[in-house]
Amino acid sequence: MRQRQSSDKQVLAWAKQGFPPGTEAFAYKDNVLAVENVLLPVIAASVGTPFYVYSATVICRNYRAFKAAFAGLDILVAYAVKANSNQAVLKLLAGAGAGADIVSGGELRRALAAGFHPQKIVYSGVGKTAEEMDFALQSRIGCFNVESPAELQLLSARAQALGAEAPVSLRINPDIAAGGHAKIATGKAENKFGIPQAEALQAYALAARLKGIKICGLDVHIGSQIEQAEPFARAFAFAAGLVQDLRRQGFSITHIDIGGGLGIAYQAGAKPPLEPGAYAALLRQYLGGLGLSFIAEPGRFITGNAGALVTKVLFVKPTAAKNFIIVDAGMNDLIRPTLYDAWHEIVPVVAPPAGEPCYQSDIVGPVCETGDYLALDRQMPLMPAGALLAVLSSGAYGAGMAGNYNSRLLVPEVLVEGGRFAIIRPRATYDSLLAQDKIPDWL
Ligand SMILES: *Cc1c(COP(=O)(O)O)cnc(C)c1O
Secondary structure, eight states: OOOOBOSSOOOOHHHHHOSOTTOTTEEEETTEEEETTEEHHHHHHHHOSSEEEEEHHHHHHHHHHHHHHTTTSOEEEEEEGGGOOOHHHHHHHHHTTOEEEEOSHHHHHHHHHTTOOGGGEEEOOSOOOHHHHHHHHHTTOSEEEEOSHHHHHHHHHHHHHHTOOEEEEEEEEOOOOOSSSGGGBOOSTTSSSSEEGGGHHHHHHHHHHSTTEEEEEEEOOOBSSBOSHHHHHHHHHHHHHHHHHHHHTTOOOOEEEOOOOBOOOOSTTOOOOSOHHHHHHHHHHHHGGGOOEEEEOOSHHHHGGGEEEEEEEEEEEEOSSOEEEEESOOTTTOOHHHHHOOOOOEEESBOOOTTOOEEEEEEEOSSSSTTOEEEEEEEEEOOOTTOEEEEESOSSSSGGGOOOGGGOOOOOEEEEETTEEEEEEOOOOHHHHHHTOOOOTTO
């Protein structure tokens, strides 16, 4: 073959540096990759490929580590359902004591069905509909995070129509740049999220005037995949100042929702990003003395590194430019690489022998889009057709963002705990795919 072999004594990044910190659920046992105590080829033989797999132990461990970092504070850890909304994952977290941060009526139904206590559910998002508000009011959720005066007006109207009272936090946009990519930064003035800080006092005054609205908090979610302390410190300092202003004006602020956004490591050899302990220390430093309770909304931190997407090599296409490793998972299954330029470590399920030569390779899917790739320009050993690859750090914003483009079926999800595994979403079927469409009788 004409692959360009890399010059130095190539050692795969992950082989030299280990897997990204946080992915400890995945480890080789006699050269075969396992999640906890289950070998990935065993799952592949049972469900086929591609599939998502998650470690229940690591999901719970991450939740507990996050919660423990805030020990002594009155905090609700509300898992951001959108990161991974499988009912089994939600039930696991509800059982561990978590709350839920939801962004749609669909997620509210998921959260309630999985057993989250309604009072532990907070509802975020810029575009809640009247129907969604009604259902959330009837369900008596803990708090609405409101993002505009227009939303406040509608929520007030819906609450009055139902004879209910809506507990409200206003999400204020602190104009802070944060997040691993422009598409997941939410806290800059030019982002659609939150109420501009210059209008904060006015918005609280409106909330106080409106019937059916009960002001209880302030929300400052600033973005996702934040790896440094600095943006959080600025957001917390901003929130502390605003709480004091609001209290001086007579508004009763009892809690601060600090949002989500704590980053995780995606690259082998990466320095672990800001840890929950340091994050909690910032919270204590800036907001600890104000007699507040807290809500945090971690998503990625809980599930991201607990999961992987397992895919099979279909073909290898060597070209003059590079090798293309064509696999059976595509951008419709995992959109992060092409949407966010995200890096996922991709490792062979059967470890190649030490010293195996590597080639510059793109790992691409079958979807008819140039943007359909899982990784670009990676050093990979020769992968025979049929070999399995694990795309690490795919437990958050993986399956939940998947779609049917190219009429591809949604892939199964599998949950592992110790030595057992369960299919928590079966592979979709072509019958169900076709049954979604209806042909008018005049055709
Ligand atoms: C997406 C989102 C989160 C979760 O973000 P992570 O980076 O996954 O922790 C939390 N709160 C809100 C409002 C969000 O939109």
